[in-house]
Each structure stands twice: as structure tokens, then as C-alpha cells.
């Protein structure tokens with residue numbers, strides 16, 4: 062039987078575009094399908110052909126989205142073009158209550174928002190071995206036009222700078238050898254949370270620890 066981690070806090074994976082977040086995330090879900098779960102986001106954009114409500118996204122109107130923001134129902138939300146995207150607190154809480162570890166692939170602004178939210182999460186930053194390797198991965202993936210590659214590389218500098226600020230992340234993994242990076246990620250997730258950490262987290266969050 063697959064081991065069950067004692068620490069069910071959601072895991073937020075961030076890092077520059079092209080570093081391998083999606084690849085690592087997919088491996089977690091493939092290797093432990095009944096343990097890890099993704100949180101289905103809410104969006105104001107229309108479904109694309111083949112997409113399913115509640116599987117790819119929850120599709121809602123702009124008015125509903127704004128109501129959810131007003132109700133503080135999102136742990137993070139963002140705007141891309143004319144569309145809004147958000148991760149709902151309740152979706153995460155329900156998955157966690159059902160014994161799953163929620164894995165979130167989130168960019169830097171979202172990470173900052175989650176840190177301010179009521180959700181207690183663990184933050185893992187995936188770093189490239191070098192900026193030139195990051196660039197060759199982005200190019201090698203073959204999904205991006207030149208302009209988009211340049212934008213992503215510029216944003217990568219911001220992500221890297223943020224990763225160097227104290228306490229931004231609980232763990233930084235350099236994704237050089239993929240299997241090694243995966244093993245580092247998995248063992249971090251399965252690591253037992255010490256009582257000191259629990260007490261420290263609880264006092265910094267201003268809540269009491271419950272057994």
C-alpha cells in the first residue's frame with residue numbers, strides 16, 4: 062500500500078515558466094493517484110471544445126466571480142487578458158478533509174496571495190540549474206513563440222529574485238536531473254511535520270493547535 066503522509070497541508074509548487082513544474086506535478090499525480098489531487102479552478106472564460114465543467118474548470122460569470130472575491134472565497138485569483146481565474150478555498154478544504162494532498166501550480170503573485178490567505182500551505186520553489194538551461198527547455202518544449210519566450214524569461218528573473226527573499230519558500234529544488242528532483246519533492250511532502258514546526262506555524266498564524 063502506498064504510504065500516507067502525516068502532513069496533509071496543500072503543496073504549492075512555483076517557479077519560472079519552463080522549469081519543469083508541470084512535469085513534476087504530473088509525476089506526483091501519476092505515481093500516487095489516490096493521494097494527490099489538483100484543485101479545479103474557477104474561471105470567467107468560456108469552455109473550449111472538449112472541456113468539462115468541474116473537470117477542467119468551474120465556469121462562472123464575471124458577476125459571480127466578483128461576488129466570490131467579495132466573499133473572500135478565493136485563496137488566490139488572477140487576470141489573464143480579459144479572463145479571470147481563481148482557486149477556491151472551499152475546493153481546497155474539501156479535498157484536504159477527504160484525506161488528499163492538494164498540489165497547486167501557482168505563479169509568484171498567487172504564491173504571495175496564498176501566504177496571506179487562511180490556507181496553511183507548504184511552498185516549494187523549482188529552480189533551473191541555470192538561466193540558459195531554462196531558455197533551452199522553454200525552446201525545446203516547442204509551445205511558445207519567440208515573443209512569449211522573451212516575456213517568460215523576463216518574468217523568470219522576477220521569480221528567481223523572489224525565491225531568494227527570506228522565508229519565501231519552505232524548499233527550493235534545483236531541477237537538473239528530473240528523477241532526483243522528483244525524489245526530493247516526494248520526500249519533502251512525505252516528511253513528518255515536527256511538533257516544533259506545528260507550534261511555530263500555529264503561533265505565527267495566530268491559531269491554536271488541535272490534535
Ligand SMILES: Nc1ncnc2c1ncn2[C@@H]1O[C@H](COP(=O)(O)OP(=O)(O)OP(=O)(O)O)[C@@H](O)[C@H]1O
Pocket residue numbers: 076077078079080081082083084085198199201202236237238239240242
Ligand atoms: N529535469 C529536466 N531535464 C530536462 N528537461 C526537463 C526537466 N524537467 C522538465 N523538462 C522539460 O522542460 C520543458 C518544460 O517543462 P514544463 O512544461 O514541465 O515546465 P513548467 O514549469 O510547467 O512551465 P509553465 O509554467 O510554462 O507551464 C518540458 O519540455 C519538459 O519535458
